[in-house]
Amino acid sequence: MATPTLQPGTPRTLWPLWATPAIALALAYGVVPLLATDYVFDALLIPFLALSLAAVGLNLLTGYAGQLSLGSAAFMAVGAYAAYNFQLRVEGLPLLAAMALGGVAATVVGVVFGLPSLRLRGFYLAVSTLAAQFFVQWALTKFGWFSNHNPSGVIDAPPIAVAGVAFDAPTGRYLFALTVVAVLTALVWRVTRTPTGHHFIAVRDNELAARVIGVPVLRAKLLAFALSSFVIGVAGVLWGFVYLRTVEPAGFNLDRSFQILFIVIIGGLATLRGAFLGAALIVVFPLLLSRLGSLLLGQWFDSGVLELCQRIALGAIIVGFLIAEPRGLAALWERAVARLQRTRPPPPQGA
Amino acid sequence: MSLVRHLKTALLAAALALAGLQAAQAQAAKPQEQFFPLQSYRVGPYAAGGTGFFGGFIDYLNLVNTRDGGVGGVKLTWEEGETQYEVERGVEVYERLKTRPGIAAWNPLSVGIAYALIDRVTADKVPLLTINHGRTDTTDGRVFKYIFPLLVNPYSETSGIVNYLGTKAGGIDQLKGKKIVVLYHGSPYGKETIPIYELLAKQYGFTVQQIEVPHPGNEQQSQWLTIRRAKPDFVVLRGWGVMNPVALKTAQKTGFPADRIVGNIWSNSEEDVIPAGDAAKGYVAITSVAPGTQYPVLQDIVKTVYDAGKGNLQDKKRIGSVYHNLGVLNGILNVEAIRIAQAKFGKRTLTGDEVRWGLENLKIDEARAAALGAKGLFHSIHVTWDNHEGDGRVAFQQWDGTQWKVVSDWIAPDWKLLRPIIEKSSLAYAKEKNVKVRQSIDD
Numbered sequence: 001m002a003t004p005t006l007q008p009g010t011p012r013t014l015w016p017l018w019a020t021p022a023i024a025l026a027l028a029y030g031v032v033p034l035l036a037t038d039y040v041f042d043a044l045l046i047p048f049l050a051l052s053l054a055a056v057g058l059n060l061l062t063g064y065a066g067q068l069s070l071g072s073a074a075f076m077a078v079g080a081y082a083a084y085n086f087q088l089r090v091e092g093l094p095l096l097a098a099m100a101l102g103g104v105a106a107t108v109v110g111v112v113f114g115l116p117s118l119r120l121r122g123f124y125l126a127v128s129t130l131a132a133q134f135f136v137q138w139a140l141t142k143f144g145w146f147s148n149h150n151p152s153g154v155i156d157a158p159p160i161a162v163a164g165v166a167f168d169a170p171t172g173r174y175l176f177a178l179t180v181v182a183v184l185t186a187l188v189w190r191v192t193r194t195p196t197g198h199h200f201i202a203v204r205d206n207e208l209a210a211r212v213i214g215v216p217v218l219r220a221k222l223l224a225f226a227l228s229s230f231v232i233g234v235a236g237v238l239w240g241f242v243y244l245r246t247v248e249p250a251g252f253n254l255d256r257s258f259q260i261l262f263i264v265i266i267g268g269l270a271t272l273r274g275a276f277l278g279a280a281l282i283v284v285f286p287l288l289l290s291r292l293g294s295l296l297l298g299q300w301f302d303s304g305v306l307e308l309c310q311r312i313a314l315g316a317i318i319v320g321f322l323i324a325e326p327r328g329l330a331a332l333w334e335r336a337v338a339r340l341q342r343t344r345p346p347p348p349q350g351a
Numbered sequence: 352m353s354l355v356r357h358l359k360t361a362l363l364a365a366a367l368a369l370a371g372l373q374a375a376q377a378q379a380a381k382p383q384e385q386f387f388p389l390q391s392y393r394v395g396p397y398a399a400g401g402t403g404f405f406g407g408f409i410d411y412l413n414l415v416n417t418r419d420g421g422v423g424g425v426k427l428t429w430e431e432g433e434t435q436y437e438v439e440r441g442v443e444v445y446e447r448l449k450t451r452p453g454i455a456a457w458n459p460l461s462v463g464i465a466y467a468l469i470d471r472v473t474a475d476k477v478p479l480l481t482i483n484h485g486r487t488d489t490t491d492g493r494v495f496k497y498i499f500p501l502l503v504n505p506y507s508e509t510s511g512i513v514n515y516l517g518t519k520a521g522g523i524d525q526l527k528g529k530k531i532v533v534l535y536h537g538s539p540y541g542k543e544t545i546p547i548y549e550l551l552a553k554q555y556g557f558t559v560q561q562i563e564v565p566h567p568g569n570e571q572q573s574q575w576l577t578i579r580r581a582k583p584d585f586v587v588l589r590g591w592g593v594m595n596p597v598a599l600k601t602a603q604k605t606g607f608p609a610d611r612i613v614g615n616i617w618s619n620s621e622e623d624v625i626p627a628g629d630a631a632k633g634y635v636a637i638t639s640v641a642p643g644t645q646y647p648v649l650q651d652i653v654k655t656v657y658d659a660g661k662g663n664l665q666d667k668k669r670i671g672s673v674y675h676n677l678g679v680l681n682g683i684l685n686v687e688a689i690r691i692a693q694a695k696f697g698k699r700t701l702t703g704d705e706v707r708w709g710l711e712n713l714k715i716d717e718a719r720a721a722a723l724g725a726k727g728l729f730h731s732i733h734v735t736w737d738n739h740e741g742d743g744r745v746a747f748q749q750w751d752g753t754q755w756k757v758v759s760d761w762i763a764p765d766w767k768l769l770r771p772i773i774e775k776s777s778l779a780y781a782k783e784k785n786v787k788v789r790q791s792i793d794d
Contacts, residue, residue: 039450043443141537141563151546152486152539154466156784244438246467248539250566251438287443290433303433304393304402 041170055275057231063270065224066204071132073256079233080240110229268328277329388448395435399622407678423698462540477703491777502743507764527556568594595623603630644671647724736792
């Protein structure tokens with residue numbers, strides 16, 4: 001089954017497939033904790049990791065299975081609030097179990113809101129997932145029980161600890177988030193290489209043809225919603241517990257859903273690397289740009305003017321990227337690597 | 352091709368060198384400076400509040416530096432980080448600026464950001480001020496050592512509004528059987544007062560209906576149709592930013608009279624009523640700071656800061672507006688806390704914890720307010736280690752179509768009624784978070 005046409009994300013490079021993630025992980029675990037400051041952890045890397053994971057989840061649904069969704073932020077909210085409530089109401093529940101249960105709650109909600117996908121496609125489906133977005137926010141606001149009757153609907157995250165080891169320092173929180181993201185990304189990567197993953201791609205490319213060759217289309221669609229929601233739900237827990245350390249329903253609004261969708265599109269559909277590249281561009285790059293702007297020009301302009309200039313710059317860059325490579329940053333990356341290899345002397349076999 | 356590449360390299364190098372130079376300058380610890388990190392917002396739906404408030408704050412810091420040479424010889428410095436009123440931006444600015452030496456206090460002017468910072472400032476031992484807003488139970492300094500909802504917390508504000516509606520109805524007992532609709536902003540800030548309105552409704556026998564307007568508040572047709580069906584005696588506007596003028600205009604369209612709408616503390620500025628045009632005429636709002644430029648401190652700011660071309664507001668007509676004056680007042684409270692702390696710890700750069708001590712001993716009576724040139728700008732404040740709100744009084748102002756006119760005395764909210772509710776909430780927080788309840792200022 002594993003023909004190259006079914007693997008649009010497979011890089012055509014000389015080094016083995018596992019090399020890039022292995023190098024990235026080695027850097028992330030070995031080098032970054034030594035170099036980075038608290039600011040880099042708390043303001044750049046942790047939100048980057050959380051949104052990358054959400055984008056990995058959405059990519060599974062939209063990139064691989066072709067189901068367009070605008071409900072990602074709602075599933076994040078379900079994950080965060082569910083994990084909070086499990087932690088609060090079940091005495092002695094370990095944090096990791098609460099996170100997993102948060103993901104399971106997101107899965108349930110995801111499957112429910114994925115049901116319309118059995119009848120709807122494309123933009124129609126995207127609009128119907130909007131219902132998840134509005135319903136979840138409404139429910140979290142309407143029923144005080146979800147936020148433990150806090151009058152403003154804001155909840156405080158529990159401390160991050162696994163088996164008695166606290167991860168509350170910035171480095172610790174970073175490593176915690178990194179591990180969760182790495183494990184889940186690896187799982188998602190594995191899924192994309194199983195028959196289930198191939199079913200997703202078959203459904204995406206041509207639903208009718210998939211049905212004809214015997215792909216269980218309905219099952220594949222609901223499974224895509226379930227897996228994707230689980231990953232996004234856990235990303236919501238990371239966002240609320242590890243990054244902001246406070247959760248409010250309005251933090252998971254439609255803007256956040258769009259942000260995740262843009263990460264997936266700009267990064268590159270149907271490639272996991274794209275989720276990380278896109279998150280870097282959408283989350284980290286604007287902050288770097290605004291810091292550079294205020295360092296260079298801060299004396300002449302107030303912060304509002306700088307902010308607007310930075311938005312214009314970011315917009316221009318996104319348009320530029322998409323013109324240069326509509327398939328996203330991942331494809332751009334691949335092309336750059338390929339070009340790099342062409343300029344080298346050919347390998348001994350003369351291939 | 353190579354020329355372009357060289358040019359690019361040179362430009363990049365120059366930019367990096369410049370950035371490095373400035374970073375080095377910023378990093379070099381300068382003695383005798385007290386630093387204010389400002390999580391301001393000058394773009395986005397709440398820019399009017401942000402530019403006015405932070406403009407006033409910066410104007411006052413500028414005034415103290417120029418006129419007095421700082422506080423006790425210590426220069427006041429600040430740097431802004433744009434948040435757009437978004438929580439994650441606020442956190443980013445916090446993490447970016449928290450390593451600066453000599454941080455006095457954080458003043459985010461956003462409930463969402465304040466919530467996200469409670470754990471962080473407590474760990475870093477730096478005070479966080481939420482003037483006129485914030486999380487109500489942070490009033491209990493026994494639990495929230497570093498959080499200060501100065502002047503008016505949301506519950507006091509609510510109690511003040513209900514007392515005022517009582518006088519309008521002809522006595523607080525006349526509220527019995529009346530119907531009040533609260534139109535609130537769909538954010539942590541907007542929701543904060545839901546339980547206290549329910550409680551006061553039970554206490555005084557009026558019925559209350561609370562209706563949410565989703566952030567940012569451009570769409571209110573259905574809410575006002577509900578209000579028209581409910582036929583309330585009064586509508587309390589618990590709005591913020593663009594929601595307020597839209598509410599006033601929509602009220603006019605649905606035929607609800609402006610003088611039966613009472614605005615809360617974040618619905619009381621010029622920016623709320625001027626865009627509504629004549630729909631705002633007769634509208635009343637609560638305030639803890641009086642508008643206008645007639646106060647000596649405002650005159651000083653015009654003379655010393657604006658005439659020297661160092662004013663922060665781009666539009667000079669906004670000098671003396673509600674947000675601007677609130678920023679100035681916020682500056683006064685910060686600076687006085689530093690002054691009081693300096694009297695104990697010496698005239699030098701203070702640590703955040705020392706400034707916290709100053710805030711817990713912050714007492715500005717009417718005489719001191721007059722000496723600061725702020726007589727009439729606000730009433731008084733008396734913060735203690737266990738009361739971080741500080742017994743501030745409130746007044747009511749009415750928009751006459753061109754300016755705000757104060758239409759009431761400075762009145763006191765019902766602190767006795769509110770304190771047990773606040774303590775119940777703060778002690779629950781202490782239990783959930785394992786916070787030790789302080790027994791005295793030294794804990």
